[in-house]
Amino acid sequence: MTGIFSTFNTAKTGMFAQQQAISTSSHNIANANTQGYSRQRVNFQATPAFCLNGVGMVGTGVDIQSIERIRDTYLDIQIRYETSISGQYQARQEILEQVEMIFMEPSDTGLNTTMSAMWDSWQELSKSPENSTARTIVLENSLTFTNNLNHMHQQLETLKNDSINILEKTALDANSILKQIQSLNDQIFKVTIKGQIPNDLLDQRDLLMDQLSQTMDFTVTEDEFGRVSIENKEITLLDGKNGNNISNEISIVREIKQTDTGYTITLVRGGDSIQGLTTLSIGEEDLASHSFLQEGAIVYTPKIQEGSEISFSDIKEFTVAHGELRGYQDIIKELTDYQEQLDGLARAIAYGVNMIHTNNNEEGCIAFFVGAGDTSDINQINAGNITINSAIQKDVRLIYTGKDLNGLEGDGERALAIAQLRNARLPVQDFIDEIDKATESSLYDFDEMIFEDSPGGTTFETYYKDIIAKLGISTQQANRMVENQNALTSQLMQRKYSISGVSIDEEVANLIQYQHAYQANAKVISTLATMLDTLINRMGV
Structure with a gap:
C-alpha cells in the first residue's frame, strides 16, 4: 500500500543504495594503484512494485542487484597468449646475449683469429723448417687456439648449467602459482556457493594466471561455482571441477x-x-x-x-608451446648444438692435422693434437679437451715438417701440407663419419698429402663463420620478437587499463553524483518528517 511510511521506506532504500555506491567508489580509489585490480561497479535495480487499484504499478524504491568487476575476458586471453610468447623470447634473448659474449666475434682475440694465426705459423714453418723459433711459434699459436676452444666449450657448459638452474626455478615458480590458484579456488567456491560474488578474490586469481602465462601457455575453463581448471594440451595441471586437485x-x-x-x-x-x-x-x-x-x-x-x-x-x-619454460628449454638445446659444432670443428682439425703429421699413424710417429690423457683416439677428442701432445710441448723438434718423416734438412713440404689444410673443403661436422664410410685413399692422397675437396664441404673458417652467422640470426630474431611482443602487449594492456583500470577523475565524478542522490533521498525523508509533523501536530486534534 502507498502512504507516507511506504515513501519513507522508498527513500531509505535510495540512501542505502547510494551509500553502497559511495563505498564501492571509495574501494576503487583506494586500489587505483593495486596490481591486478579491476574497477567495480554497482548495478542498481528497482524493487518490486505493487499494484494500486485504478492507478497501476507504484514503485517502492531501489535495490543493489550486484557489484561486478569491469573486465574483458577475451582481452585477458589475448594478453596471456601474447605474454607467453614474450616470455619465451625474453628467455632466449637473455641467454643468447651471453653466448655472443662467449664467441666474441668479430674480434682480434676470437677463435677465428687464433685459428688463422695457427695456420699462418704452419705456413711460415714450411719456409724455414730448420728454424727452432718457427716451430715454437707453431706450438704457441696452436696452444692458443686449443686453449681458446677449451675455454669456449667450458663457458658454454657453465652457461648451459646455469640455464638449467633457471629452468628449475621457473618450474618451481609455476608449481607454486598453481598451488596459490588452487587455494583461491577453494575460497571462491565458499563465497560463490552462498550466492555472492568474490570480486577481489577473482582479481587475485586472474593476476596469478597472468603471471603463470609468462611461464607457459595454458587454457582455462571455469565451472558454475567459479573454480577454474588449468590445462596444457592434454595434461590437466589443476582440476578445479573434480575436487580442485593438483595431480x-x-x-x-x-x-x-x-x-x-x-x-x-x-x-x-x-x-x-x-x-x-x-x-x-x-x-x-x-x-x-x-x-x-x-x-x-x-x-x-x-x-x-x-x-x-x-x-x-x-x-x-x-610439451610447452610458449613461455619462459619453452624459451629456456630451446636455448639449452641450442647451447648443446653449439658445443657439438665446436666439437666437430676440433675433431676435424685434429684428424686432418694428425693424418698429415703422422702419415696416417706411421709407426714411431706421434700425433700433434690429442685429447685428455694424450689420447690420439679421434672419438675421444672434443673442443673441451683438445690440446697439443705433451711430448711436443716438451720438445718442438718432434714437429714433423718434411715429407720424409726422418727430417731432411730444409724440407718443409709436410708443414706446407698442414698449412694448406685450411683451404680444404670438407664436411667438417660429419668429417669423422665420412672417414668411416669411405676408404682412406678416397679422402686423402698420401703422395700429395692433401684431402680431396668434398661436394658440399666447407673450409674450417667458413664452418666457424656459419656458426657465428647462425648465432647472430638467432639473437637478432630474439631481439626483434621481444621488441614486437613488448609493443603488442603494451597496446593490449592499454586497452585493458581503459576498461578495467581505475580512473580517479571518473570515480570522483561518480562520488559527486552518488552524494547528490544520497542528499536528495535524505531531503525526501526530511520532507516526509515535515508532513508527519503537520499531520500529527497541526490538524487541530
Whole structure:
C-alpha cells in the first residue's frame, strides 16, 4: 500500500543504495594503484512494485542487484597468449646475449683469429723448417687456439648449467602459482556457493594466471561455482571441477650420465632442487625409447607425498608451446648444438692435422693434437679437451715438417701440407663419419698429402663463420620478437587499463553524483518528517 511510511521506506532504500555506491567508489580509489585490480561497479535495480487499484504499478524504491568487476575476458586471453610468447623470447634473448659474449666475434682475440694465426705459423714453418723459433711459434699459436676452444666449450657448459638452474626455478615458480590458484579456488567456491560474488578474490586469481602465462601457455575453463581448471594440451595441471586437485607437477631433467650398466637421470621434481631431487637408473633401451629425455627437458610427474618415490614409467613429456619454460628449454638445446659444432670443428682439425703429421699413424710417429690423457683416439677428442701432445710441448723438434718423416734438412713440404689444410673443403661436422664410410685413399692422397675437396664441404673458417652467422640470426630474431611482443602487449594492456583500470577523475565524478542522490533521498525523508509533523501536530486534534 502507498502512504507516507511506504515513501519513507522508498527513500531509505535510495540512501542505502547510494551509500553502497559511495563505498564501492571509495574501494576503487583506494586500489587505483593495486596490481591486478579491476574497477567495480554497482548495478542498481528497482524493487518490486505493487499494484494500486485504478492507478497501476507504484514503485517502492531501489535495490543493489550486484557489484561486478569491469573486465574483458577475451582481452585477458589475448594478453596471456601474447605474454607467453614474450616470455619465451625474453628467455632466449637473455641467454643468447651471453653466448655472443662467449664467441666474441668479430674480434682480434676470437677463435677465428687464433685459428688463422695457427695456420699462418704452419705456413711460415714450411719456409724455414730448420728454424727452432718457427716451430715454437707453431706450438704457441696452436696452444692458443686449443686453449681458446677449451675455454669456449667450458663457458658454454657453465652457461648451459646455469640455464638449467633457471629452468628449475621457473618450474618451481609455476608449481607454486598453481598451488596459490588452487587455494583461491577453494575460497571462491565458499563465497560463490552462498550466492555472492568474490570480486577481489577473482582479481587475485586472474593476476596469478597472468603471471603463470609468462611461464607457459595454458587454457582455462571455469565451472558454475567459479573454480577454474588449468590445462596444457592434454595434461590437466589443476582440476578445479573434480575436487580442485593438483595431480601432476612440472619437473626438470637436470642431468643424464652414462654408467657401466646404463644411465642415471637426475630429476628435479616440481622444480624443487632440495626436496624434489631424485636419481633414477635406467637402461640404454629405456632412454632410447624416451627421446624427449635430455638435459634440460621439461617433463611432468605425478605429485606424490614427501618420502615417496617415483619410477621411470611415471615420467611423461610435457610439451610447452610458449613461455619462459619453452624459451629456456630451446636455448639449452641450442647451447648443446653449439658445443657439438665446436666439437666437430676440433675433431676435424685434429684428424686432418694428425693424418698429415703422422702419415696416417706411421709407426714411431706421434700425433700433434690429442685429447685428455694424450689420447690420439679421434672419438675421444672434443673442443673441451683438445690440446697439443705433451711430448711436443716438451720438445718442438718432434714437429714433423718434411715429407720424409726422418727430417731432411730444409724440407718443409709436410708443414706446407698442414698449412694448406685450411683451404680444404670438407664436411667438417660429419668429417669423422665420412672417414668411416669411405676408404682412406678416397679422402686423402698420401703422395700429395692433401684431402680431396668434398661436394658440399666447407673450409674450417667458413664452418666457424656459419656458426657465428647462425648465432647472430638467432639473437637478432630474439631481439626483434621481444621488441614486437613488448609493443603488442603494451597496446593490449592499454586497452585493458581503459576498461578495467581505475580512473580517479571518473570515480570522483561518480562520488559527486552518488552524494547528490544520497542528499536528495535524505531531503525526501526530511520532507516526509515535515508532513508527519503537520499531520500529527497541526490538524487541530
